[in-house]
Amino acid sequence: LWGAEHSVAVLPRSETHYHVSLEILNHFHFSNLNLKLICLRLLFLFDYNLNDRLLLVNLETVSHLIFLTGCYSEDFGISCVRRNVARFIEERDGGIACDRENIYITNGATNGLQLILRLFEYGKGPSQTGVLVPVPSYTRFRLMVLEAGGVNVPYYLNEGHSWALDMTEMKRALKCAREHCSPKILYLINPGNPTGQVMSRKTMEGVIKFAAEEKLFLVADEVYQDQVFGDNCSFLSFKKVLFEMGSEYRDNVELVSLNSVSKAYLGECGFRCGYLETINIDPEAITQLRILITSSSFPSISGQIVLDILMKPPQPGEPSYEIFNKEKTFIMNTLARNSKLAVQTINALPGLRCNPIQASMFCYTRLELPSKALEQCKALDLYPGLFYCMQLLEETGIVLDPGTGFGENDGRDHIRYMNRPECFCCLEFQIYPKIVEALEAAEKFSKSLLAQRTPVTN
Numbered sequence: 001l002w003g004a005e006h007s008v009a010v011l012p013r014s015e016t017h018y019h020v021s022l023e024i025l026n027h028f029h030f031s032n033l034n035l036k037l038i039c040l041r042l043l044f045l046f047d048y049n050l051n052d053r054l055l056l057v058n059l060e061t062v063s064h065l066i067f068l069t070g071c072y073s074e075d076f077g078i079s080c081v082r083r084n085v086a087r088f089i090e091e092r093d094g095g096i097a098c099d100r101e102n103i104y105i106t107n108g109a110t111n112g113l114q115l116i117l118r119l120f121e122y123g124k125g126p127s128q129t130g131v132l133v134p135v136p137s138y139t140r141f142r143l144m145v146l147e148a149g150g151v152n153v154p155y156y157l158n159e160g161h162s163w164a165l166d167m168t169e170m171k172r173a174l175k176c177a178r179e180h181c182s183p184k185i186l187y188l189i190n191p192g193n194p195t196g197q198v199m200s201r202k203t204m205e206g207v208i209k210f211a212a213e214e215k216l217f218l219v220a221d222e223v224y225q226d227q228v229f230g231d232n233c234s235f236l237s238f239k240k241v242l243f244e245m246g247s248e249y250r251d252n253v254e255l256v257s258l259n260s261v262s263k264a265y266l267g268e269c270g271f272r273c274g275y276l277e278t279i280n281i282d283p284e285a286i287t288q289l290r291i292l293i294t295s296s297s298f299p300s301i302s303g304q305i306v307l308d309i310l311m312k313p314p315q316p317g318e319p320s321y322e323i324f325n326k327e328k329t330f331i332m333n334t335l336a337r338n339s340k341l342a343v344q345t346i347n348a349l350p351g352l353r354c355n356p357i358q359a360s361m362f363c364y365t366r367l368e369l370p371s372k373a374l375e376q377c378k379a380l381d382l383y384p385g386l387f388y389c390m391q392l393l394e395e396t397g398i399v400l401d402p403g404t405g406f407g408e409n410d411g412r413d414h415i416r417y418m419n420r421p422e423c424f425c426c427l428e429f430q431i432y433p434k435i436v437e438a439l440e441a442a443e444k445f446s447k448s449l450l451a452q453r454t455p456v457t458n
């Protein structure tokens with residue numbers, strides 16, 4: 001119970017405490033507390049939006065915080081939040097400089113991607129702008145390309161090689177695309193959704209050299225950067241690799257990197273906040289970007305507060321560090337354990353197979369249905385992946401995504417499991433036994449549906 005002096009009671013429903021940087025709170029000056037507003041906004045901020053988590057602020061700052069969430073922001077984001085983002089990036093990249101002027105706070109990564117796509121002119125026929133997009137990848141981006149007037153140019157990730165990006169395939173995709181459009185943008189997701197793979201430095205260097213040779217604009221979607229848990233693997237940003245490659249690349253390759261509060265250990269996707277960093281971008285394009293941002297709407301203050309929390313988490317020695325670290329470690333360990341369990345369970349079933357997962361929260365699974373079930377799919381005019389998901393939903397209440405939602409139309413069938421406890425299915429799985437229960441139900445269902453088949457081959 002906090003704030004007795006102000007007659008405001010806040011009852012946390014979980015133990016987590018987050019520390020809000022005081023700079024944000026001092027950014028605006030307000031007076032005259034209004035208790036009704038305080039109550040309403042505390043409820044709004046603490047009870048609903050922070051998803052059971054609690055901001056640890058002292059009473060002095062609570063009043064500022066409350067009023068702060070209801071005001072306008074600077075167009076490119078609150079300047080101290082942009083500065084904290086820049087510091088986070090510098091620390092992440094081992095000291096490579098980051099200027100806050102190159103940081104733009106966005107309404108989530110989706111909005112950042114839309115802004116970048118809108119910097120290009122699209123045209124028609126052979127001059128129509130093409131965007132190289134990984135397959136599998138999540139649907140929304142491909143829709144954004146269409147909405148912008150561009151052409152999606154798929155490059156297929158290599159399932160047989162743990163979903164690695166394959167430069168031979170990338171070159172093939174570009175060559176084919178040049179027969180009907182003009183590819184200018186290369187979109188990369190690292191760590192991957194839905195594949196959960198983490199790119200190696202060697203792969204990233206290959207991509208950067210390719211972009212330099214082919215004059216492609218790189219868009220690095222790095223929203224899962226804080227969600228890496230695979231053995232012996234860690235996240236490297238495209239910026240870091242680029243800056244360690246020599247000046248012909250470091251000073252020339254155009255790169256935009258995106259991050260978001262929607263993922264990582266926070267997972268606060270409802271706040272709609274993220275940022276983009278521009279590197280080597282043409283000054284005219286920057287002017288255009290600034291016009292686009294200024295003419296649209298800035299992210300909410302509460303979203304920017306959450307972003308600030310992600311960028312500047314409690315440090316050792318600070319009051320909330322211990323409890324914050326405990327919760328973060330718990331979340332990361334849970335993800336790692338759930339993904340191992342899911343991979344193990346799935347790979348023991350006939351007709352299903354998935355690669356080990358290094359990051360993010362999905363388990364992208366290859367599906368081969370037995371002939372009887374395939375006949376049913378045909379009769380119902382359903383893709384096998386969709387058929388499997390619908391049957392599973394009806395029989396167990398578990399929701400999975402069919403692979404068709406990830407751009408696959410080459411005859412392979414997949415389904416996507418989610419490993420994050422609360423996302424695994426419709427139910428809220430906060431605790432380990434629940435995910436075990438869900439996997440057991442999925443296992444039982446899969447066994448009965450897939451029993452008569454032989455193991456999947458590549």
Ligand SMILES: Cc1ncc(COP(=O)(O)O)c(C=O)c1O
Nearest residue numbers: 108109110193221223260262274
């Ligand atoms: C790779 C990737 N990028 C971006 C997004 C969207 O992020 P945001 O919620 O910040 O718009 C998602 C959401 O699933 C994603 O998987």
